[in-house]
Amino acid sequence: MMIRFFAVVERDLLKFKRNPVVLAMSILMPVIYLVILGNSFQGKLTDLPVAVVNQDPGPYAKRILENLRAIQAGPRTFSLLGMSDQGEAVKGVKEGRYKAAIIIPPDFSKRVALSARPEVGLFLDNPDNISAETIRNLFGAAILSMRSEYVPIRENAGEAHLRDINLFPKVDYYQSLVPGVVIMAIFLGTLTTGVFNLVMDRFLGIEESYLLTPLTRAHIVSGLVASGLSITTGIASLILVVSMLITGIPLSRALGQILPLFLVIVLATLCLLSLMFVILGRAGHPRIVGVLSGFLNVILFFPSGAVYPIASFPGWLKAFAKINPEAYAVDALKAILFRNAGLAGVSGDIAFLAVFTAVTLTFSILAFKRTL
Amino acid sequence: MQGTRAIAVSEITRKFGPLTAVDRVSFDVGEGEFFGFLGPNGAGKTTLIRMLTTLLVPTGGNAVVSGWDVAREPAEVRKRIGVVPQAMTSDLDLTGYENMDLYGRFYGIHARDRKERIRSLLDMVGLAQRANDLVATYSGGMRRRLEIARVLVHRPALLFLDEPTIGLDPQSRHVVWDFLRKLIEGDSMTIFLTTHYMEEAETLCGRVAIIDAGKIIAMGSPAELKAGIPGKDIVSLAVGNASTELAEALGGLPFVHEVRPEDGVFRIFVDSGARNLPALIDAVRASGGAILSATVHEQSLEDVFIHYTGKSIREEEARKVSFFVGAGVPQKLG
Numbered sequence: 001m002m003i004r005f006f007a008v009v010e011r012d013l014l015k016f017k018r019n020p021v022v023l024a025m026s027i028l029m030p031v032i033y034l035v036i037l038g039n040s041f042q043g044k045l046t047d048l049p050v051a052v053v054n055q056d057p058g059p060y061a062k063r064i065l066e067n068l069r070a071i072q073a074g075p076r077t078f079s080l081l082g083m084s085d086q087g088e089a090v091k092g093v094k095e096g097r098y099k100a101a102i103i104i105p106p107d108f109s110k111r112v113a114l115s116a117r118p119e120v121g122l123f124l125d126n127p128d129n130i131s132a133e134t135i136r137n138l139f140g141a142a143i144l145s146m147r148s149e150y151v152p153i154r155e156n157a158g159e160a161h162l163r164d165i166n167l168f169p170k171v172d173y174y175q176s177l178v179p180g181v182v183i184m185a186i187f188l189g190t191l192t193t194g195v196f197n198l199v200m201d202r203f204l205g206i207e208e209s210y211l212l213t214p215l216t217r218a219h220i221v222s223g224l225v226a227s228g229l230s231i232t233t234g235i236a237s238l239i240l241v242v243s244m245l246i247t248g249i250p251l252s253r254a255l256g257q258i259l260p261l262f263l264v265i266v267l268a269t270l271c272l273l274s275l276m277f278v279i280l281g282r283a284g285h286p287r288i289v290g291v292l293s294g295f296l297n298v299i300l301f302f303p304s305g306a307v308y309p310i311a312s313f314p315g316w317l318k319a320f321a322k323i324n325p326e327a328y329a330v331d332a333l334k335a336i337l338f339r340n341a342g343l344a345g346v347s348g349d350i351a352f353l354a355v356f357t358a359v360t361l362t363f364s365i366l367a368f369k370r371t372l
Numbered sequence: 373m374q375g376t377r378a379i380a381v382s383e384i385t386r387k388f389g390p391l392t393a394v395d396r397v398s399f400d401v402g403e404g405e406f407f408g409f410l411g412p413n414g415a416g417k418t419t420l421i422r423m424l425t426t427l428l429v430p431t432g433g434n435a436v437v438s439g440w441d442v443a444r445e446p447a448e449v450r451k452r453i454g455v456v457p458q459a460m461t462s463d464l465d466l467t468g469y470e471n472m473d474l475y476g477r478f479y480g481i482h483a484r485d486r487k488e489r490i491r492s493l494l495d496m497v498g499l500a501q502r503a504n505d506l507v508a509t510y511s512g513g514m515r516r517r518l519e520i521a522r523v524l525v526h527r528p529a530l531l532f533l534d535e536p537t538i539g540l541d542p543q544s545r546h547v548v549w550d551f552l553r554k555l556i557e558g559d560s561m562t563i564f565l566t567t568h569y570m571e572e573a574e575t576l577c578g579r580v581a582i583i584d585a586g587k588i589i590a591m592g593s594p595a596e597l598k599a600g601i602p603g604k605d606i607v608s609l610a611v612g613n614a615s616t617e618l619a620e621a622l623g624g625l626p627f628v629h630e631v632r633p634e635d636g637v638f639r640i641f642v643d644s645g646a647r648n649l650p651a652l653i654d655a656v657r658a659s660g661g662a663i664l665s666a667t668v669h670e671q672s673l674e675d676v677f678i679h680y681t682g683k684s685i686r687e688e689e690a691r692k693v694s695f696f697v698g699a700g701v702p703q704k705l706g
Contacts, residue, residue, distance in 0.1 A: 001480050003477050003480050003482075004477060004478055004480060006477070007474050007477030007478055008478075010474065011463070011466070011474045014465070014466055014470060015463065015465045015466065018465040018466075018506075019465070205457075205459040205460075205461060206461045206462075206463065208427065208457045208459065208461055209455075209457060209461035209462075209475075209519075210478070211427055212425055212426075212427065212450060212453075212455045212457070213450060213475065213478040213479060214447060214450045214451050214478065214479060214480070215478050216447070370446070371426070371427055371428055371429055372422060372427045372428055
């Protein structure tokens, strides 16, 4: 009877409404996530401290130093510290004060002139992979251009040039994260609604009183999923709009595709809600939800293609992405937002999400324990 | 037993691994009866009530509640019963009214009926004024009353209460008792209650089963149970100049069964101690004795429990509570 189903839904929604902090956090967290993620992966490195010990008065050492200073003044990737004590410089790298130490030996220019294998010492703080790699590349370039007196303003006119042709409006890194952030909002929403409320009731010993009523397992599971769906899709849609505004994706793109967008959000939410039910349906302590949430987030989100393309994954991770509902949702959202794909363009993703939902939801209802 | 049977239990058993929480228990409860299970914590009361209310599947035997087998037709049983579990189960985030309204909807009761019934039930338990306050603001006694009212929304013919006054102060306990008495007077409702309070079983229940270690050890009305054990009320008289002659004189009275002199105190085993106390005092005075103090110990279900188990419920309590707290112990073991 529908009266029972709606009673389960309304109870859950009422309780959610009475906890506005949860609502505020569910909205705020994905937005913060967007900002943090957007700034923590693709930012340029600047002001890496590099110690320089030049023991060679000759011209080639001077040339190298000039090149390095040009980098310091231009992209500001590192700031140079001139030093005289070689041991002190290396020690500084070991202790983490400098990201690198460059040592130009006394006979460097002479060896260059004689072509007798000139060498420059580069001591790197190699555990910090990304900084070390950047410095190595830049320093390599500084040495290579040591022999040229000037930097050519125009490249060789005879060389072939590559011209980029963008098929779609340009998407910057920030914008490309929007689908991922929406999925993140959905993930957080499904984690704190739906089955979580069942786990909480069980933990508080309230579940008993509902099991004593004529509610069937279908009433309980589908009622909780429905209330979780309405809360989560609301939050996810809001997050979509907010993150589009923040990253400068024109809202008209969403308005033109409202039906497929909404369908993908609803189905992605249902997928995750039912998946959570399968995983947490019998959990009796909210701590289990807490422990699993971080884990689930990593294994669902990072292989979803939201941050880095699935094409870069090794075979086994690609195989996992094939059954990861978040990957399909991200794919569909990217297609709709950045390639203006319509319903037909994302029908494959939608079909997967629908089947995934049907299977997991059926399983959760059947696996729901109607006794203590 | 009156009329037809509301509950018929035969050899019901529940094991949790090596532990047998309820061990081949059989009993019947007639319609309109107020039936109680008395026993210490951990005796199996909650496990038993959970089996009768479909929350636990028995591992042996069977139970028919309101005409339906609890293991085979749990959905039919659930429609017909109201259950107040031992733990407080109302939603703190909802108001009293919302708690009751949602419950009514879980039973498929339509809006107009619900409104009317909830109002009158809240009135009956004295919560009408607080109906729109969050349950989080209620006291323990108010919350308990709300929970009793809540399971009456669908007008069950059979009400189960698991330790309904546990954790309540004496005043709230009496309010709940009065309310339960009113219920049984009104219509032909059957009430099944478990408790570890002697007084609760004695004042409320028409019939009591005493349970210990998963087994029924005695069953009957409180009066029957007390009459069934040897020994009677005990009147203890501290007499200034106690003598063997006095003891013999008292022993000769028609209502006295035995007199035990102990350090100047006579422990006199009698029928109906309170009523015969004046006659005893007269007899002592007539033989020139001076009474320093007098106490009457009337037999209670506690004595019945001691008689059958050799230990008191309170001792059992202290022993078991130190290991397990509250209801659902077997559930955790399972």
